[in-house]
Amino acid sequence: MSLQRRHLTLSGIVQGVGFRPFVHRLAHELSLGGWVQNRSGQVQIEIEGLADTLDSFSLRLIKEAPPLAKPQILENARQAIAQSRRDFVILASHTEDAPDIHLPADTHLCADCRRELFDPANRRFRYPFINCTQCGPRYTLIAELPYDRERTSMASFPLCPACRAEYENPAERRFHAEPLACPVCGPQLRWHDETGEAALQAALSALREGQIIAVRGVGGYHLMCDARNATTVTRLRARKQRPARPFALLFDECGEDGNAMLNEYLSPNPGELTLLHSPQRPIVLIEACAHHALAAGIAPGMRRIGAMLPHSPLQALLAADFGAPLVATSGNLSGEPICLDPADAEARLGRIADGFLHHDRPILRPAEDSVWQCAATPMPIRLGRGEAPQEWQLPGRLAQPTLALGGEQKVCIALGWEDRAVISPHIGDLDHPESMAWLARVVADFSRLYRVTPERIALDAHPHYHGRQHALASTLPLHEVWHHHAHASALAAEYPQIKHWLTFTWDGVGLGPDGQLWGGEVLLGVPGHWRHVASLRPFRLPGGEAAxxxxxxxxxxxxxxxxxxxxxxxxxxxxxxxxxxGGLNSPSTSAIGRLFDAAAAILGVCTQASFEGEAPMRLQALAESLSEGPLWPTHWQTEAGLWLLDWRAWLAGLSDLQIPVAARAWALHDALARAAAELIFLLAVPGETAIGGCGGVFQNRLLTERLQDHLGARPLLLPQRQPPNDAGLALGQLMEILAKDCA
Incomplete structure (x- = not known):
């Protein structure tokens, strides 16, 4: 059998996920010699042995890769040799190659580390920063690649002899685990003058006394309190200036299946449980039990509550020791970015929190919790910790490196170059000065980390969105993209095999090419070539933005x-x-989101919203209390070649006090869904044209379920990786620019 030397180059998610230790173990198992080395975003392997064994090595390299890794073999060069070496080593990282950067996301506490965390015999018993190659922070602590300890925020924590031995032992699962730490050499908790376990117990005592505490986590601070204590929850709402937006809850992962506490309060379906236990550990929207002991102020007027299981060892300790659900909401005032460091937290949260549980591991960049829901299929609402940065392969090559800034709300940026795009975690709404500062910081951070300098900027066409200020200051060429074209193109990015679309782009408002505030549009075509074929009949908004x-x-x-x-x-x-x-400050809109707002006001459900989307969410919650209701008429008519959905026939039903409020709410949802299905018939849309839904309105589970029911066997395609709301705009903007580049 011939001897060979093979040189493999691997790209993808191969750094920060235990890939080099895995390669080392596999090579030793197969008695192969050589080396593995981190490069600037890639992994290089030189390996020697029998050809058949090397074939097996290459196959297993992909098939048996660590769960968090996503390797791709770019090169597999072969060379015959007369004699092979037997030793296999991990070489020091090399930083001078052309960059091919793939940043790993932060990852939840793995089962092995969780067992050790609660094992009194283990030297990391109750250590809140336990981790290994398969879990722990990554994105929030990496300063730059290649991924080595000296290029992370753990560089200031030298390893003790015991940790050093684990780090250098190929048989250990902490072999080359860069965030490795223990109580002797690693980060510590602090509560006033208390440290370590004493600090944790002081924080727990404060929670049991009904206090609100700020807890420094993986990607920023959470505000926490007892979710059953109505007085404390009310106090948190007043201090945080958050009258009604639902709070997320942290549940202990206890019981045989990890769901014992969760099942006391909520009724998760199988898809929701899968999301809850996924490596990303997102917040998942789950229907509450009919009778539960949670404070009424957790999610006023809503049927579903945002729930998550512990993603970090600190959260696991807090949840287990407290023994009941905890509010775990973003550590900020409403509208501001999340706090990262102790000084900033005490300055900005001092009037909210009664105490602070700090730690001294630096957080290099923020990552708020991801949020998902699951009806027929899972759908992201917000991408953050565990999900982002999110990588995309574009269906073509961009002519120039491009920065896409998204919109005004729920902003994520996208950086695109060649056939790649990376989407940032959630930044927030840009109408706050702190958010603009974070936008600039994330843009600079992405450019530095990925070693890509944007040469142009894609942005929303609205002239008054705050992101335009950043774009103008850059002096780069600007490329405006229409809001709803970006929505439709973001959906198209998720289904590259689709050649033609009819896409319902329904949301709050976004500027349309005709100068109106769109939001109830139907577009036919593909990215770069959308044709406006239908819309909600426009109406004028008294007071404009105040609406x-x-x-x-x-x-x-x-x-x-x-x-x-x-x-x-x-x-x-x-x-x-x-x-x-007189037409004073009364812009015309065709937005379905504003139609839902109006319906909520007419029904007395919500006349004034305290957060964006509150009225439609309350309306949906009411409607979901029924399985059927009145069938209202639908009416499409054409004007100047555009199909218009006439809402006027629904005003009588919405105003009919003889019909229960929930029935009227259900009827509106059903009428919109039936109207959408009828339009497909009116347009004679051929079977090969895909039907899609995007924009924030398609977060409404009842609406999407009713629409799919009315479509029958024809599938409704919805976003599955990017949120349907404005968080997806940046990806859509890149797709629109790409279409022009490839034209």
């Missing part, structure tokens, strides 16, 4: 557009009507 929170304004606009009077929602309603009649 985004004052839902009664959208309702008044509907009534006045239909020639009807409306309830006395405001003491100066007549003056407002006169301004509306």
């Amino acid at each position: 985004s929170r004052e839902c009664w304004r959208s309702a008044a606009g509907l009534f006045w557009e239909a020639g009807l009077s409306c309830p006395p929602w405001h003491p100066q309603l007549e003056l407002l009507r006169q301004a509306w009649q």
Whole structure:
């Protein structure tokens, strides 16, 4: 049998995921000699032995790779040799190659480390920073690649002899685990003057006393309190200036299947349980049990509660020791970015938190919790810790490195070059100065980490979105992308095999090419070539932007557009009507999101929203209490070649006090779904054209379920990797630019 030397180059997620130790173990198992080395984003392997054994090595390299790794063999060069070496080593990392950077995400506490965490005989018993090659922080502590300890925020924590022995032992699962630490040499907790276990116990005592505490985690601070204590939850809402937006809850992973505590309060379906226990450990929206002991203020007016299981050892200790659900909400004032370091947290959260559980492991960049829901299929709502940065292979090559800035709310940026794109974690809404500072920081961070300098910027066409300020300051060429074209193109990126689309792009509002505030549009085509074929009949919004929170304004606009009077929602309603009649600050919109706002106000569900999307969420929760309801008429008509969905026939039903509120809410959802299905028939859409849904409205589970029911066997394609809301705009903007580059 011939001897060979093979040189393999691997790309993908191969750093920060235990890949080199895995290669080392596999080579020793097969008695092969050579070396493995981290390069600038890649892994290089030179390996020698019998040809058949090397074939097996190459196959197992992919098939048996660590769970977090996603390797791709780019090169497998072969050379005949007369004699092979027997030793196999991990070489020091090399940093001078052309970069091929793939950043790993932070990963939840693995089962092995969890067992050790709660094992009194283990030297890391109750150590809140336990980790190994298969778990722990990555994205939030990597300063740059190649991934070695000296290029992470753990560089300031020298390994003790015991940890050094584990780090250098190929038989150990902590072999080359870069965040490796123990109570002797690693980071420590702090609560006032207490450290370590004493600090943890002090924090737990504060929680048991009904206090609110700020806890420094993997990607920033959480505000925590007892989720059963109504007084404390009310106090947290007042201090955080968050009147109604639901709080996420942390549950202990206890019982035989890890769901014992969860099942006391919530009713998860199998898909939701799969998401909860996934390596990303996101927040998952789950229906609450009929009778539970949670405070009423956790999620006012909602049927579902955001739940997560512990993703870090510190969370595992807090959840297990407290023994009941904990509120675990972002450590910030509403609208601000999450706090990262102790000084910033105490300055910004000092009026919210009664105490602070700090630690001294530096957080290099923020990562808020990811949020998902699961109806027929899983759908992301927000991408953060454990999910991002998210990598995409584009269906073509960009002509220039491109930065995409997304929109105004739920902002994520995208950096695209060649046929690659990376999407940042959630940054937030840009109407706050702190968020603009974070935007600039994330842009600079991505450019440095991936060693890609943008040469142009893609941005939303709206002239007043705050991201434009950053774009103009860059002096780079700007390429405007229409809001709903970006939504549709983001969906198309998820299904590259689809050649033609009919896409419902329904959301709050976004500027359309005709100068109107779109949001109930139907687009036909492909990225770069969308044709506007249908829309909700426009109506004018009295007060313009104020209608985004004052839902009664959208309702008044509907009534006045239909020639009807409306309830006395405001003491100066007549003056407002006169301004509306005169066209003063009354922009025209076709947004389904504003239609939902109006319906919520008419039904008395929500006349003034305290957070974006509150009114539609409350309306959906009401409607989901029923399985059927009235069937309202639907009416499409054409004007100037555009199909318009007429909402006027629904005003009577929405206003009918003889019909229960929940039934009216259900009827609106069903009527919209039936109308969408009817449009496909009216347009004679051929079977090979895919039907898609995107925009924030398609987070509405009831609407998507009703639409799929009315479509029958024809599938409704929805986002599965990127959120349907404005978080997906940056990817869609890249797709639009790519289409022009490839034209």
